[in-house]
Amino acid sequence: MNPPDPLAPPVLELHVRATLRAGERHFALDAAFESRAMRTALLGASGSGKSTLLQAVAGLLPEARGHVRVQGRSLMDSQAGVNLPARLRRIGYVFQDYALFPHMSVLQNLRFGAREPEARAQIDSLLQRFDIEALRDAMPRSLSGGQRQRVALARALAAQPRLLLLDEPLSALDTALRTRLRAELAQMLSRVPVPVLIVTHDPQDVQALAQAVVELDAGRVVG
Numbered sequence: 527m528n529p530p531d532p533l534a535p536p537v538l539e540l541h542v543r544a545t546l547r548a549g550e551r552h553f554a555l556d557a558a559f560e561s562r563a564m565r566t567a568l569l570g571a572s573g574s575g576k577s578t579l580l581q582a583v584a585g586l587l588p589e590a591r592g593h594v595r596v597q598g599r600s601l602m603d604s605q606a607g608v609n610l611p612a613r614l615r616r617i618g619y620v621f622q623d624y625a626l627f628p629h630m631s632v633l634q635n636l637r638f639g640a641r642e643p644e645a646r647a648q649i650d651s652l653l654q655r656f657d658i659e660a661l662r663d664a665m666p667r668s669l670s671g672g673q674r675q676r677v678a679l680a681r682a683l684a685a686q687p688r689l690l691l692l693d694e695p696l697s698a699l700d701t702a703l704r705t706r707l708r709a710e711l712a713q714m715l716s717r718v719p720v721p722v723l724i725v726t727h728d729p730q731d732v733q734a735l736a737q738a739v740v741e742l743d744a745g746r747v748v749g
């Protein structure tokens with residue numbers, strides 16, 4: 527991978543504030559960071575606000591204020607009155623359990639992600655690159671954990687995202703599979719030129735998957 531261009535805007539510029547309330551409980555997120563790395567890990571204890579921050583970046587947290595810029599492009603800037611709705615942010619989101627549509631085949635799952643004609647034209651190449659061509663007509667329940675992971679990633683990329691959010695993509699797996707898929711995921715990510723923000727608890731994931739680390743504690747960036 528090429529070294530970052532010092533004149534290019536940061537890959538990610540983020541300052542997100544939000545207060546979540548449920549009855550007596552409340553949680554204040556006030557997280558700011560910049561990253562020039564193509565792949566940034568978001569680390570932090572359970573409840574530190576990692577998923578909430580991802581939701582704000584994806585445009586799924588209506589109460590969020592502040593700014594979110596990806597490679598210089600503003601997705602949200604509350605001072606400037608900019609707040610793109612989620613469907614216009616072009617963000618690929620891969621959840622812990624991969625969240626494939628169970629009633630759709632692998633191919634239909636990928637097509638769902640790719641709405642534009644030029645995105646559809648790339649589906650065959652994604653099936654090849656992720657080595658899931660033979661599984662195009664398979665239903666998600668018949669796939670292994672590793673195959674599901676590849677389909678989920680291919681589906682997220684089928685939408686030609688500007689940013690890929692991975693929320694603990696390996697946490698549902700047992701140790702042996704986790705080790706294998708971590709290496710596979712690292713290889714797949716190194717082949718796509720899309721910025722990635724990846725949430726994890728696991729220092730080994732950070733080592734293998736990211737070039738920069740942001741640590742959250744109680745809704746704030748601490749390192």
Ligand SMILES: Nc1ncnc2c1ncn2[C@@H]1O[C@H](COP(=O)(O)OP(=O)(O)OP(=O)(O)O)[C@@H](O)[C@H]1O
Pocket residue numbers: 546547548551552553570571572573574575576577578579
């Ligand atoms: N709607 C809500 N109202 C009040 N508090 C909330 C709401 N949603 C989440 N929280 C609280 O916000 C905090 C951050 O939650 P979040 O899911 O972002 O943490 P996390 O770092 O992703 O945790 P984990 O690693 O366990 O997934 C938690 O304390 C949670 O209980």
